[in-house]
Amino acid sequence: MSKKNVRIRIWDSKVQLIEKQTVNHKKILAGRRKNCRVITTDNLTVIPGLIDCHVHLAFDGLNGQPQYHEELHVTEVLQERLVSDLAHGIVAVRDGGDRGGIGIACRNMVNNVELKGPVVMASGKALRKNGGYGSFLGTGAAPGELAKVMKGLLKENINQVKVLVSGIVSFKEYSKVGGVQFTLKELEQIVRIAADHGLKVMAHASSDEAVQICIKAGVHSIEHGYFISVDSLKAMADQRIAWVPTVVPVAVQNQGLDGSLTAETAVIEHTYRRQLQMIRLAQKLGVILGVGTDAGAVGVQHGTGYLRELQLYQEAGLTAEETLMAATRNGAYIIGMQDSLGVISPGRPAYLLVLEGDILKYLIRPRQGMTAEGTFQSA
Numbered sequence: 001m002s003k004k005n006v007r008i009r010i011w012d013s014k015v016q017l018i019e020k021q022t023v024n025h026k027k028i029l030a031g032r033r034k035n036c037r038v039i040t041t042d043n044l045t046v047i048p049g050l051i052d053c054h055v056h057l058a059f060d061g062l063n064g065q066p067q068y069h070e071e072l073h074v075t076e077v078l079q080e081r082l083v084s085d086l087a088h089g090i091v092a093v094r095d096g097g098d099r100g101g102i103g104i105a106c107r108n109m110v111n112n113v114e115l116k117g118p119v120v121m122a123s124g125k126a127l128r129k130n131g132g133y134g135s136f137l138g139t140g141a142a143p144g145e146l147a148k149v150m151k152g153l154l155k156e157n158i159n160q161v162k163v164l165v166s167g168i169v170s171f172k173e174y175s176k177v178g179g180v181q182f183t184l185k186e187l188e189q190i191v192r193i194a195a196d197h198g199l200k201v202m203a204h205a206s207s208d209e210a211v212q213i214c215i216k217a218g219v220h221s222i223e224h225g226y227f228i229s230v231d232s233l234k235a236m237a238d239q240r241i242a243w244v245p246t247v248v249p250v251a252v253q254n255q256g257l258d259g260s261l262t263a264e265t266a267v268i269e270h271t272y273r274r275q276l277q278m279i280r281l282a283q284k285l286g287v288i289l290g291v292g293t294d295a296g297a298v299g300v301q302h303g304t305g306y307l308r309e310l311q312l313y314q315e316a317g318l319t320a321e322e323t324l325m326a327a328t329r330n331g332a333y334i335i336g337m338q339d340s341l342g343v344i345s346p347g348r349p350a351y352l353l354v355l356e357g358d359i360l361k362y363l364i365r366p367r368q369g370m371t372a373e374g375t376f377q378s379a
Helices: 026-032 074-087 102-111 146-154 184-196 208-217 230-239 248-254 265-285 304-315 320-327 329-334 359-364
Strands: 006-011 014-020 044-048 050-055 090-095 119-122 161-164 201-205 221-224 242-244 352-356
Touching: 050 329, 074 090, 074 102, 090 102, 090 329, 102 119, 146 184, 161 184, 184 201, 184 208, 201 208, 208 221, 208 230, 230 242, 230 265, 242 329, 248 265, 248 304, 265 304, 304 320, 320 329
Parallel strands: 050 090, 090 119, 161 201, 201 221, 221 242
Antiparallel strands: 006 014, 044 352
């Protein structure tokens, strides 16, 4: 629920009080306490920090194929990506995995204050079948080895399980998607083991066939979900299975990276336009929508891709309020941080974004020093 003309007091890095602003307290507050910083104007808007529900910190989004940086300056490279997220108002990211364990390492460095960045919820290596899609995301599992592979993943202290249920969308043949890797029984086993350890399962599913298996298995979120059906959306709404549609990695491909038109333009255009239609329907049906960019995928850089994803949600017909809900409260639920992120409330950590004017204009050109404070009082 939005409120107008309020004052937010923050100290000890938490929101302590939200109250009605009746007079200009700038001078009063500043004179009352030492170490007090007051930010005030008639045109500021304070919202919860944004959440990117699907990124790959190991990849840079520039190359034709995902590139690792094991022999480069890994820390410097990761810091650049994390800083870009922060500069665009993103306070938490859910990493979808990589074969080299870079996402896990990045999370650990942020937690140990070796890197400055948003909260990182890491998947470690994505779970896939031998010979199936995603060799750059994780090592494969042979038939009958799922429990063993899962045990290895759990030792990494992962925040969620990422499973690759299908292949990827074709840019040459409309509605063609790489085949399903896991049977329903196998996926149910993955979900059950994850649940035994208190973990959610985020499922890469880029066909309705894969989505339907995921729904039956009880995964917590569908990632991508291209060519999803109306029946699947209804089932997801009923079972409170979230959807992270990741439109931008497909939408940016309707032109070559150098700005030239490609031979696949019509297929790509049709594919992502259909995705926008289904997002609008999902919102109407009550599906829990999150915002995820697949940052690191070809053409999608960390931080900057988030603005375009928000714009695509508005192109889909969602209101600004609905889009913001997907980017904040819903995102917090999807990544398992609903108790600390996504809502501005007394007692919660002050992961706040202060905006002047329109949110999209702000994200294009962030104001320096205005990413984590409302009207501020320290004590």
